Amino acid sequence: MVRIFDPITLRGGTIKNRARVSPMCQYMSTGKDGIPDDWHLTRLCGFANGGFGLILTESTAISPEGRITPQDTGIWNNRQADAWARITADVQERGSAIGIQLGHAGRKGSSWSPLTGNHGSVPVHTDGWPTLGPSPVPFSDTYATPAQMTTADLDKVVEDFRRAAERSVAAGFDVVEIHAAHGYLLHQFLPPLSNRRGDEYGGTLENRAALLLRTVGAVRAAVPHTPLFVRVSATDWAEGGLTSEDVGRVAAKLGCLGVDLVDVSTGGNTPSPTIPTGPGYQVPAAVAGHEASGIPVSAVGMITEPEQAEAVLTDHGITAVMLGRAALDNPHWPLLAARRLADGRLTGDFVQRTVLSRRLTGAATSHCACLSRGASAPRQATFTRQGAASGVCSALPRTRVAGAFPQCAGRSPRTGCTWASVQCGVRGGPGWSWVVPCSESLGMRVPPGRAQPGTRGSAGTRRRRH
Ligand SMILES: Cc1cc2nc3c(=O)[nH]c(=O)nc-3n(C[C@H](O)[C@H](O)[C@H](O)COP(=O)(O)O)c2cc1C
Known part of the structure; x- marks a missing residue:
């Protein structure tokens, strides 16, 4: 039985606990050059100070056209990698591991940052760019129609992921996660909703998964010693969309390719799905993915309370919990968990x-x-x-x-x-x-006899007995 402050060893590296910060876009690379700056440094280090075992960066673009918004971070050049190296070193100095989520937005690229208050595509004549996708099917009425990707485009995507993974490891990242969820490019290929191709990348599930599997194979070979995760959407919550059975089959193939963990989320490939949200609403999808594929999974989605997070691990066979908004609300969430679970x-x-x-x-x-x-x-x-x-x-x-x-x-x-x-x-x-x-870092106990009795306190304190 796994508990939240149990360490985990992956490919020789140990992550001190099972509480992880889920990837969260910041739209704060204000130079629009993909370079992370002090905003990203302080934010990610804040989570490390709070005791998270692993902190994932926001979706970080593998190429300029792979960005979601002009303000996304990237790792398609060495200047970006150098800026990330400063951040990885600082996070690790605080005892956490740091992973990078590598992404390509496909037809959801060239979007307005939500911080601008606009929706849909940024026009090409301002800061935008022409988007690519499996088929010329726009995400919604407010998004541009992507160009159908050619074989050369697909080869470039695989190569860009591979090189981005190499740069990530050189920049000190402990984990690489490939973003194949939330309606971004690698996800767009998976369901017929967004993939209408008639070639070897369309049609059967095996064909639709081919780009993802090629990408994973190339990345795995490029960074064989680094834990590799893949984030998937286990369902599109839509008629004709991905089902958890489809994703279970894909996850099994990911396991065969040497993926260490599948990070199970849902949705993102249709503009307004009906999602039955609630505490832990995606946990069943993670459990199903694990049972179908045998691969370790993490769960995400409205996991907010320490006791709830612990139960996800102990009761459902899940390897780690990812926290998004709860981590934003309280970057020191592991401290809360340490107190509540002590x-x-x-x-x-x-x-x-x-x-x-x-x-x-x-x-x-x-x-x-x-x-x-x-x-x-x-x-x-x-x-x-x-x-x-x-x-x-x-x-x-x-x-x-x-x-x-x-x-x-x-x-x-x-x-x-x-x-x-x-x-x-x-x-x-x-x-x-x-x-x-020393190593568990948060499972604090005060053994009788080892602690010293409290003495007279000054204002603001009071006598304490252990
Ligand atoms: C501000 C924000 C930005 C996000 N950006 C990303 C992202 O870059 N990549 C990703 O896979 N998920 C992203 N997500 C989704 C979260 O990682 C997480 O899956 C989702 O918020 C559900 O978890 P929660 O209920 O704990 O917040 C984002 C969520 C938020 C709130």
């Missing part, structure tokens, strides 16, 4: 939780997230890895946070990992201490 002795007080975002023995710095009562957001103090360290918790300036790593090291009976004790105290006394596991 044994109850950690609830309540002044400095409540710590995230050691890397193994203490391997990290240059470790981050102590402090949540004071009444503060709206966790603040951080940074401890150096070795020896005494101290800082001031910015949530309560009168509060001194001190720690020494490693201290009182012990063994977790459950995981066998080393524990370290962190002392945080109010000025003038030790006051507070707790222990954190």
Whole structure:
């Protein structure tokens, strides 16, 4: 049985827990050159500070014409890759893994960013471009009709994905995810709704899946040591659209090609489907995909509560949960989960939780997230890895946070990992201490006898007994 703070090892790399940030477009590459900037850096690092095991970037274009909007990020050139390298290093320094979602928008490309308030296609005579698709079928009335892709166009797409994957790994990404969901190019080929071709890329499901399978094969061969995920839409929620049986068959083929996980979502290939949304509404599709193909899957879609997320893993055989809007609402969601899923002795007080975002023995710095009562957001103090360290918790300036790593090291009976004790105290006394596991990072417990009893606190704190 898998739990949310269980690590997972994929192709030799370990991701510290099963809480992941789902890809989310930002439309914030304001130079319209596909280069991620400080917006992307701070946003993605924020999730890492919050303790997510794996953070996926937004859909990142493999070519200029593959962008959804002019403001999308890309990885079709080395300037973009260099900008991503800064971000991957910073996220990893905080102990999270980072994956890139590679996408081509096909007939949904050249769209207005939702931030502009416009809908549909950006005209070619402004910032837009002519779009490509499996067939000359527009996404909706407000979208331009794409040109039917030629064989040369298809070859270019496969090659662009391959090269983008190579650049991604060179830029330090831990995971590559191919976006074949939400009505973008690789998805557009799958259902007859958007694919009316009469050649070897149309007709049977096998033919319609050919572009996806070719792409996956090329990427797998190019980056054999990197975990490879594919995001699929398990249903189009539409008559004549994809069904979960179709997607189960495709997922099985993806498994044969060496895909490590299928990230199961739904929809996106029709403009206004009726979707029965609700908490965990896409989990059954993920379960069906897993059962049909045997491949590990992640689930996404209105998974918001820690207990709910844990149950998705423990009760449904799902490998990881992806959080979208819940992660936007609370980039420190894993801290919430740690508290809610812990044994109850950690609830309540002044400095409540710590995230050691890397193994203490391997990290240059470790981050102590402090949540004071009444503060709206966790603040951080940074401890150096070795020896005494101290800082001031910015949530309560009168509060001194001190720690020494490693201290009182012990063994977790459950995981066998080393524990370290962190002392945080109010000025003038030790006051507070707790222990954190080095590698699990969030499954905090305070073993009896190891913690020090609370001493007199200053304003804003109170005596605490472990
Ligand atoms: C602002 C925003 C941008 C999104 N961009 C992407 C994207 O780039 N790629 C993708 O596969 N899904 C994208 N999604 C979908 C999310 O990854 C996720 O599947 C969806 O929001 C459902 O999960 P949630 O209920 O946890 O938000 C986006 C969602 C939001 C809210």
